[in-house]
Amino acid sequence: MKAIVAVDQNWAIGKGGDQLCYISADLKRFKALTTGYPVILGRKTLATFPGGRPLKGRRNLILSRNPAFRVEGAEVYHDVADLLKAAPQDSFVIGGESVYRAMLEACDTVYVTKIHHSFPADTWFPDLDEDPSWQVKQEEEPLEEGELSFRYVTYERVK
Numbered sequence: 001m002k003a004i005v006a007v008d009q010n011w012a013i014g015k016g017g018d019q020l021c022y023i024s025a026d027l028k029r030f031k032a033l034t035t036g037y038p039v040i041l042g043r044k045t046l047a048t049f050p051g052g053r054p055l056k057g058r059r060n061l062i063l064s065r066n067p068a069f070r071v072e073g074a075e076v077y078h079d080v081a082d083l084l085k086a087a088p089q090d091s092f093v094i095g096g097e098s099v100y101r102a103m104l105e106a107c108d109t110v111y112v113t114k115i116h117h118s119f120p121a122d123t124w125f126p127d128l129d130e131d132p133s134w135q136v137k138q139e140e141e142p143l144e145e146g147e148l149s150f151r152y153v154t155y156e157r158v159k
Contacts (some may be wrong), residue, residue, distance in 0.1 A: 043066065064078060
């Protein structure tokens with residue numbers, strides 16, 4: 001299983017239920033990497049999508065603590081163990097914070113967009129640079145979009 005995330009220099013991922021910023025190149029990369037694959041996300045992350053609808057071209061697996069939560073076009077799970085049984089190995093975990101924390105142990109690869117900026121935030125991704133069970137597999141050259149500089153870093157679980 002894989003995860004994909006955009007973080008600032010403090011590993012922050014969001015504030016007030018939304019991403020820290022939107023980088024067009026990163027959104028295109030996200031779409032290119034995840035289209036055709038199952039995605040695992042939480043109810044709050046789903047709410048940030050246009051119309052609160054599941055992503056097209058992907059099997060959407062939603063993790064929600066609310067037993068009454070249902071959404072058309074997606075599979076809803078209320079238990080991490082049940083979700084893990086149903087999720088194919090080629091799935092992408094796409095957020096938010098509690099879903100990343102619940103599912104990271106099942107991942108062997110994490111695609112990180114590192115934004116070279118610090119944003120006000122209230123949600124974070126675990127700092128993989130400080131975790132000895134993760135190592136950098138690939139780090140690309142810095143890119144710029146508008147005022148922001150960022151780079152793509154791929155981490156793999158240490159075997």
